[in-house]
Amino acid sequence: MEDYMIRVLTENKQIRALAVRSTNLVEKAHQTHKTTPVATAALGRALSAVSMMIALEKSGEKIGLRIIGDGPIDRIIAEANMDGEVKGFVGKPQIDLMLNENNNKKKLDVKKAIGNGELYVRKMMGLKEPYESKIRLISGEIGEDLTYYYTKSEQVPSSVGLGVLVDKDSYVKAAGGFIIQLLPETPEETISKLESNLNSLGSVSRLIEAGKTPEELLEIVLKGFSYDITQVNEVEYKCNCSRERTLEIVNTLNADEIKQSLEEDGYVEVTCHYCNESYRYNEEYLKEHLEREW
Numbered sequence: 003m004e005d006y007m008i009r010v011l012t013e014n015k016q017i018r019a020l021a022v023r024s025t026n027l028v029e030k031a032h033q034t035h036k037t038t039p040v041a042t043a044a045l046g047r048a049l050s051a052v053s054m055m056i057a058l059e060k061s062g063e064k065i066g067l068r069i070i071g072d073g074p075i076d077r078i079i080a081e082a083n084m085d086g087e088v089k090g091f092v093g094k095p096q097i098d099l100m101l102n103e104n105n106n107k108k109k110l111d112v113k114k115a116i117g118n119g120e121l122y123v124r125k126m127m128g129l130k131e132p133y134e135s136k137i138r139l140i141s142g143e144i145g146e147d148l149t150y151y152y153t154k155s156e157q158v159p160s161s162v163g164l165g166v167l168v169d170k171d172s173y174v175k176a177a178g179g180f181i182i183q184l185l186p187e188t189p190e191e192t193i194s195k196l197e198s199n200l201n202s203l204g205s206v207s208r209l210i211e212a213g214k215t216p217e218e219l220l221e222i223v224l225k226g227f228s229y230d231i232t233q234v235n236e237v238e239y240k241c242n243c244s245r246e247r248t249l250e251i252v253n254t255l256n257a258d259e260i261k262q263s264l265e266e267d268g269y270v271e272v273t274c275h276y277c278n279e280s281y282r283y284n285e286e287y288l289k290e291h292l293e294r295e296w
């Protein structure tokens with residue numbers, strides 16, 4: 003089954019909803035970064051989130067999610083563009099497996115991996131200056147933090163659910179999520195119906211594991227409402243780095259580092275954080291393309 007995201011609007015124009023199936027995308031992230039299960043779950047939730055969040059933005063934009071906490075994973079970075087290309091990485095991909103024992107069910111402890119910290123949402127709009135806003139993490143489970151972000155920071159009452167199910171052999175069994183948003187002047191009756199639907203939903207990752215599609219997830223969430231599907235997008239883990247773009251990283255190195263690499267190796271090597279592709283630049287190339295001296 004392919005990964006894809008759908009966006010719907012109820013006929014009464016009171017609720018906007020998105021859902022994604024991102025199992026392959028998150029498995030690709032796991033393979034790319036060799037993440038341990040808890041790191042896979044944390045990164046996978048962030049990747050699933052941005053694959054939907056981008057559909058709430060205007061065309062031509064990119065969206066970036068950055069979570070920086072004092073827990074062992076250090077940081078989670080995820081980014082998505084309008085073409086459904088999603089990528090990301092974590093500070094420490096090999097952190098130990100941690101389980102919590104909530105409700106007698108063992109669960110990967112994403113909250114503990116992240117710790118206390120902040121969540122940043124960055125919107126990149128072509129040539130314009132990027133716009134960034136941040137909130138303090140209120141839960142560390144990512145879904146609840148994004149619920150808080152949309153409700154407080156963007157002032158759109160929202161509910162965000164994210165789930166990643168990792169198999170015993172560390173492979174991703176299922177991943178996905180949803181974002182539900184209330185549009186202005188939604189009556190109390192709609193809100194209580196929606197809340198009761200959400201309460202009966204259960205675990206998103208278990209539903210996806212059971213074969214539920216994004217359409218079927220929203221059928222449960224929006225039970226009793228008529229709606230239209232307004233957008234369907236394939237999503238995939240894809241990095242669009244290139245020799246030229248990665249040169250920006252060389253530009254952030256200090257002159258001594260560049261000089262030393264050129265003297266010792268004959269080139270400066272930079273590895274892309276998102277896909278681990280390495281690029282080598284020799285002195286001649288740097289002289290021609292780098293807009294500074296070293």
Ligand SMILES: [Zn+2]
Binds near residue numbers: 275
């Ligand atoms: Zn790359």
